[in-house]
Amino acid sequence: MPLIHITYNGEILGTFQRFERLPDIEKSGDVWDSKARDICDIKKAIKDHYIIAQDYTCPYCKQRIEVNHNASWDAEHIIPKSTHPRFLFEPLNLCVSCKDCNNEKRDKPVLVNNNRRTLPVNSGDYIISHPHFDDFNDNIRVIEIAGYYLPLSDKGRKTIEICGLLRFSYKYANYGNTSQENKETILELANSLMGASSPAEENAYLGIISDTARAGQKLSKEAFLKQKEANK
Template identity: 35%
Template sequence: MKVYNYTSSEQEIIDTYDKENHNFWTDKVKELTSLRLNLRAHYLVEQKNRCCYCKMLKQEKHGSTWDVEHIVPKSPFPRFLFEQNNLSLCCKECNDAKSDKSVFIDSNYDYKNYPLDNKKYSIIHPHLDKYSDHMIIRMSPDGKIMHIPQSDKGKVVFYHCDLVRFTMQFFNVEDLDLNLLITYSSFIDTVPNLTHETAKAFFTASLPRVLPAEYIDC
């Protein structure tokens, strides 16, 4: 994923930041409006309208859906507020859940320079890691998704970003399988000459599928 390159006017504003007071991000809302919009537009394209943590596809482009994400949280590491590799885009739900949680393996180390070694991070880093190496996503026929961690990084993202909320939605009704069987049985009744292989193909197509890596690696 390509980082966003600041314009000269944006860089002038950034150069006034003391790298200590992270509230600069909210205090300078008017001055940073253009930068926020440009960051959102850039990462919507780079991430294909998917949150960097849950990979939920959202077609909206406004700020009430998306947050510019500081991967290393602003509060404990204000010096990384405008570090290009520290910025991405995530949904409001993931951002609220992640909040200021630690993203480093050594949460007590005070990094002076932004680490570009992915081994330093406890989470799936949007710029430094391949998402599909750490997480599998299954999608049900009705579009619900469920995350299955494949590594320690995947587990941390799962808990940091409260991805269990998707699992709960995925299994929202206890009679999901019953509904599926009823629907399938009704379909079989309407096609009396259906062959075994065709019936099997239709049934398989109705089951949750694993999303391909190209869907989530962005």
């Protein structure tokens, strides 16, 4: 389902139009950091809109962050505001992302042709999976229990690289080994899953596998933290 972009109206429409009318030379990404009330208002409207439109989900790592306070989210300029300030308030260049993805992505280029003056609106204009113009599932499969992102396309590969999505598998890799017992349980459950006779049964096994894997991650995380503490 395509992401519904923000539509400006009332006072924030005026703020948007004032910015659009500025000569190019005065359009700066720094406007975003202004403490002026009209800028704060439009930023708040943008964040509030996209948090709901995206159903509390980061468009890059697909983590769900169910926190209403909008400071838990970063407003995200898909084409970076530092390199392309003219798209600062462009609805189709905006979304929200988790702070970690935003921090990884920063001002890395995302366009096939970086010299574009009007906002490129086709999927093929971007090297990453675009929150508005792409279906994430065409480009990446999230293997949630492993914290792993499987690229399904070149865009998928680029998105994983630019948004630093390998950080999740590195994190788990550092936790050390899950217990043998945990691994054997998962293996057994996986065998049962393969033999499941209905979608309902499959779903049940998938749920149990996911819970078991999480429990294993928790144990190995605790072991990792204990080890770290012991090494101090």
